[in-house]
Amino acid sequence: MSRTTFGPRACFVLAGVLPLVNFFVPLWGIRLYAPQYPEGISMYIWTHRITGQLDLVNGLNHYIGMKPIDPAGIPELRWMPLAVVALSAWALMIALVPTRALALLWVVVYSLLGLLGLVDFYLWEYDYGHNLDPTAPIKIPGMSYQPPLIGSKELLNFTAVSFPHVGGVALMLAGALGICGLCVLWRSREAKPL
Amino acid sequence: MKSCSVRAHWFLALGLVLVVLSGVSCKRQVSTQGFMAEDAAQKVYVAPGKYDEFYAFLSGGFSGQVAVYGLPSGRLLRVVPVFAVNPENGYGFSEETKPLLMTSHGFIPWDDYHHPELSQTNGVPDGRWLFGNSNNTPRIARTDLTTFQTVEILEIPNSGGNHASPFVTPDTRYVVSATRFSVPVPQRDVPIPSYKENFKGTLNFVSVDPDSGRMSLAFQILVPGFDYDLAHCGKGPSYGWCFFTSYNTEQAHTLLEIRASQNDKDFIAAVNWRRAEECLKEGKGQKWPAEYYHNIYDDERHLAVSEVLREVTVLEAGACPGAIYYLPTPKSPHGVDVDPTGEYIVGGGKLATVIPVHSFSKMQKAIAEKKFAGEVQGIPVLAYEATVAGEVEKPCLGPLHTEFDGQGFAYTSCFVSSEVVKWQLGTWQVVDRVPTYYSIGHLMIPGGDSQKPWGKYLLAMNKITKDRYLPTGPELAQSAQLYDISGKKMKLLSDFPTVGEPHYAQALPADLLKNKVAKIYPLEKNHHPEAVKSEKEARVERRGNEVHVYLTAIRSHFTPDNIEGVQVGDTVFFHVTNLEQDWDIPHGFAVFGSENAELLVMPGETKTLKWVPKKVGVYPFYCTDFCSALHQEMQGYVRVSEAGANVPISYGTGK
Numbered sequence: 001m002s003r004t005t006f007g008p009r010a011c012f013v014l015a016g017v018l019p020l021v022n023f024f025v026p027l028w029g030i031r032l033y034a035p036q037y038p039e040g041i042s043m044y045i046w047t048h049r050i051t052g053q054l055d056l057v058n059g060l061n062h063y064i065g066m067k068p069i070d071p072a073g074i075p076e077l078r079w080m081p082l083a084v085v086a087l088s089a090w091a092l093m094i095a096l097v098p099t100r101a102l103a104l105l106w107v108v109v110y111s112l113l114g115l116l117g118l119v120d121f122y123l124w125e126y127d128y129g130h131n132l133d134p135t136a137p138i139k140i141p142g143m144s145y146q147p148p149l150i151g152s153k154e155l156l157n158f159t160a161v162s163f164p165h166v167g168g169v170a171l172m173l174a175g176a177l178g179i180c181g182l183c184v185l186w187r188s189r190e191a192k193p194l
Numbered sequence: 195m196k197s198c199s200v201r202a203h204w205f206l207a208l209g210l211v212l213v214v215l216s217g218v219s220c221k222r223q224v225s226t227q228g229f230m231a232e233d234a235a236q237k238v239y240v241a242p243g244k245y246d247e248f249y250a251f252l253s254g255g256f257s258g259q260v261a262v263y264g265l266p267s268g269r270l271l272r273v274v275p276v277f278a279v280n281p282e283n284g285y286g287f288s289e290e291t292k293p294l295l296m297t298s299h300g301f302i303p304w305d306d307y308h309h310p311e312l313s314q315t316n317g318v319p320d321g322r323w324l325f326g327n328s329n330n331t332p333r334i335a336r337t338d339l340t341t342f343q344t345v346e347i348l349e350i351p352n353s354g355g356n357h358a359s360p361f362v363t364p365d366t367r368y369v370v371s372a373t374r375f376s377v378p379v380p381q382r383d384v385p386i387p388s389y390k391e392n393f394k395g396t397l398n399f400v401s402v403d404p405d406s407g408r409m410s411l412a413f414q415i416l417v418p419g420f421d422y423d424l425a426h427c428g429k430g431p432s433y434g435w436c437f438f439t440s441y442n443t444e445q446a447h448t449l450l451e452i453r454a455s456q457n458d459k460d461f462i463a464a465v466n467w468r469r470a471e472e473c474l475k476e477g478k479g480q481k482w483p484a485e486y487y488h489n490i491y492d493d494e495r496h497l498a499v500s501e502v503l504r505e506v507t508v509l510e511a512g513a514c515p516g517a518i519y520y521l522p523t524p525k526s527p528h529g530v531d532v533d534p535t536g537e538y539i540v541g542g543g544k545l546a547t548v549i550p551v552h553s554f555s556k557m558q559k560a561i562a563e564k565k566f567a568g569e570v571q572g573i574p575v576l577a578y579e580a581t582v583a584g585e586v587e588k589p590c591l592g593p594l595h596t597e598f599d600g601q602g603f604a605y606t607s608c609f610v611s612s613e614v615v616k617w618q619l620g621t622w623q624v625v626d627r628v629p630t631y632y633s634i635g636h637l638m639i640p641g642g643d644s645q646k647p648w649g650k651y652l653l654a655m656n657k658i659t660k661d662r663y664l665p666t667g668p669e670l671a672q673s674a675q676l677y678d679i680s681g682k683k684m685k686l687l688s689d690f691p692t693v694g695e696p697h698y699a700q701a702l703p704a705d706l707l708k709n710k711v712a713k714i715y716p717l718e719k720n721h722h723p724e725a726v727k728s729e730k731e732a733r734v735e736r737r738g739n740e741v742h743v744y745l746t747a748i749r750s751h752f753t754p755d756n757i758e759g760v761q762v763g764d765t766v767f768f769h770v771t772n773l774e775q776d777w778d779i780p781h782g783f784a785v786f787g788s789e790n791a792e793l794l795v796m797p798g799e800t801k802t803l804k805w806v807p808k809k810v811g812v813y814p815f816y817c818t819d820f821c822s823a824l825h826q827e828m829q830g831y832v833r834v835s836e837a838g839a840n841v842p843i844s845y846g847t848g849k
Contacts, residue, residue: 056776137824
């Protein structure tokens, strides 16, 4: 291994390994606080499942007519793990054969998928928060219940707090490492063209 | 003056910093018992949202229940039904809990609960179980301290009143009990004046499984027909022994008030249970026929089951030399209390003028040297002078019961003179005394009968409260009074009315218990035979004249909520499963015209209400425990048609 490619290789090894933590830790965490739930109600979104007090959330959401969250009915939970594995494998391949084109393409695809994921998550939240059952017991004109993408938001008696969890941070870190790797690769190749 | 008293009121209510800043001018007027009321108020004040330092379990005496209080605030946290039915939550009314109150005399809806006793490990309360005795129809109950639910009741045969009970060995190997009223053993039809020939007492050793807590009556010792009053087991050097007080050694059977108060000394029975175990191993016990119930509630089946036992091992005292000795003790002793070191055995002679203290080591020596003063029905009576370590002179009138602070001091309650007397072990000198209001029975120091008392507070349990609280007709509240015993002088901090008669109590630090408390019953572990785990499984089934309604409850509806096809003459069983898995969300269930109680169903639990409709009509049912914003909408109807009507069974929710 040449000294000049050591940095980029290391970056892509990490960028390949880090996303895999998503199979062991959640991607995103949402917590709901209310006067009668001082300890909070948690919901965790993984790449392949949703955990936490889902039954409780669904039980409470029915008052305002939100659809029950049913992990079986969310297609993202099926394709997200595949995308993560594919991107990981790809990053590891780059680590093995560090070519500029492959690395550039990885960074572009990774960023696009990441962005797509966030947009998809936002739309999903939008749908859950806006698409309300017209027969719901509690109806407040103009009120929607979309949880925040990142940060906190007051929703009736609840404060909803949403933040990336360890898996989400790992994904961002992997992206950043990929970009670093690409940059170093790019510069080293410029200094010493093939 | 007026503003001062108003302010004083504030101090009592808030009892905080303000007192120090502005209360100086009226301190004199609000002081009680030479102790500043505002200081006391601060010591018992637990701010909103803060926890008490101790859990205290006070028996309800004739209420048959045990009440859980926080100390030092004296706030009532919960009433746990044990020996009495409780309409509040359907205990003894639901099909699942009825078996707990079954006895060989049938279903008994009430009994008097006298002595709570915490399980111990290494001589210290461990917060696993709370045992309790029923006096009237002899039984011992076990309450699980993760669920605060009574989970086991064992009937004691050949006993006439289970008063000297349930006191544990330091490892909870045994829970002991003894009969208050001697009776013919086994029971039979004999003239009452034949008391001396025919009446016997029993001392009972109930073993406890260290893992499950399950009790079983290991053996009974047949003893002379006295009245046995209280007990305590030895610890440290006296481990292996238990002590039982007796009165009526005169063996009177009428007007005991006078006739059982003639002897100068009655007896403490010192029982070497390890010796008794040896005798049983040698085959000196006998199997006697007996009928008694053993009722166990299963947390996963949410169901109590009764088992009828038909045999008991009896050891006659005379058949096992060395198992029992009598310690003469003045006079009609109530309490027998073993100090934390296990060396001193304190008698509470309620008619005595001294508090006698026996020494365990002296007793051992006296046995070895055969310093006997006589014999009663084969049981050696040790010489008083040979066992007594000292006497507390002129302590008070009517000394009853003693607990210890772990600092070398003993605290004795005095019924007649209404006071607590503090005295020193070893010197037998009285060092302090405080009045109680009024007629104190037992007293309690958290862990005060164990090897390591948390000797910060003392709780007096009083029988009479006239002029202490707002009057409530001829019947007044009974009360507990909290004293600070951390200093040299005892200080009254507060008093609070109690549920029933606070006969005795136990307490332990909240930290030992609060994190072990169950929050829900997990639905996946609900193995109740009639449980329904989802609304899809909810249904109504007819089986001959029985209609079984498999009902689910979740905020804020029942499934099904419209039921038709029930007929007059049917017996309807509502099997209600609470589908919630959220802490503090029970659902209630009550039906119009029911001659039963309501149900209170905890999250994940299943309970059954039996209902026999008598008249045609449409009957509402509803949730009784305010569960949600739409609690009032949580309701349904049962249509009851006349017998033989052709209305088919039908049901649904939202149809």
